[in-house]
Amino acid sequence: MYTTLISATELATHINDQNWVVLDCRHDLMDANVGQAAYDLGHIPGAQFVHLDQRLSAAKVGPDGVFRGRHPLPEKADFIATLQALGVNNDSQVIVYDAHGGMFAARLWWMLRWVGHRAVAVLDGGLPAWLAAEQQVTTEVPAARNGGFAERDSLVHTVDVIQVLGNISSAAKPLVDARAADRFRGENETIDPVGGHIPGAKNRFFKDNLQADGRFKAADQLLQEWSAVVGDSSHAIMQCGSGVTACHNLLALEVAGLHGAALYPGSWSEWCADASRPVER
Known part of the structure; x- marks a missing residue:
């Protein structure tokens, strides 16, 4: 089980493991379209894209009309539905990465721990480390799959x-x-x-x-x-x-x-x- 960091060479040995879920979290705080565009140009094989604003955050203004910050946490039920749509199960090893030293991937790492999932790690060095290890990228988008993730006691x-x-x-x-x-x-x-x-x-x-x-x-x-x-x-x-x-x-x-x-x-x-x-x- 990987719970904090994983190297590019370690990830490469598991890239075809069926119970591993790889998630691309690339983003730009000044241009919210950058992450998806970068993913479309090339990503780690099997990786799915997860948008910070759309899937890892809630509305900036709450139901009470009070501003809650630029990236408030979503409701846990909504986040769990996102994980299920990404094919995450309770026994999944989840790997998250970006191209910014973990700046955005760490958010998803923490959120998975927030709903009780311990087996989640950030790709150390992100996509640049993957490419430096002479690993391949692809433009192929993996087929959708449903997961059965269920919330457990929070780890954070x-x-x-x-x-x-x-x-x-x-x-x-x-x-x-x-x-x-x-x-x-x-x-x-x-x-x-x-x-x-x-x-x-x-x-x-x-x-x-x-x-x-x-x-x-x-x-x-x-x-x-x-x-x-x-x-x-x-x-x-x-x-x-x-x-x-x-x-x-x-x-x-x-x-x-x-x-x-x-x-x-x-x-x-x-x-x-x-x-x-x-x-x-």
Whole structure:
């Protein structure tokens, strides 16, 4: 069972296994059509495409009319229906990948754990690593298949905006922001029209988890780096712009053997939508 990362060479030996499901998560936050277009040009054989906005997120505005962030989590029932339509069963080994060092694949990795599926791993280095290992891609779209996935006890934790707000005064839980430093400081108005960060948050850019070749750093190095950031990981909260790249930090923590950190799904995009909430720059 692969539960965090898998190498390109390891995936290649299982590419024809019937109970393996490979999912392509490529995306671009500035152009939502990029992922599908890239998939159509070539993907790992047998891989199915999963769109971040359409299948891994809910409507930005909830039934109560309140803005919930740019990529709020879907209802679990809707996500389970998505998994079933992708052919996922409870005994499936799921592999997720993108072309961005796991930036988007980690979101789906975390979501599968959210509904209790442990056998899910991110392709370390993504499609570039697959191609560097001289593996082939295809434009053939696999036939649809139905899966029988059923929800089990969640393997992860979440916190909501009220809990994050309450944590500001107590500072009981370290809060870590996965955005780039310029966004954290409030200097990138293109992506974050309201700039800054949640008071007390620390900054750990998700790309700091990676080596120069786009693969994850070794577990011992991640352990050393992350221990200095969060201390006891079971009390930590991960957030980012909209609950996507925070999952990359959660994956890095798991690789390092630091378990139990929670995700704030609404993240900065939900937080800054209410002007009454405090902001630091």
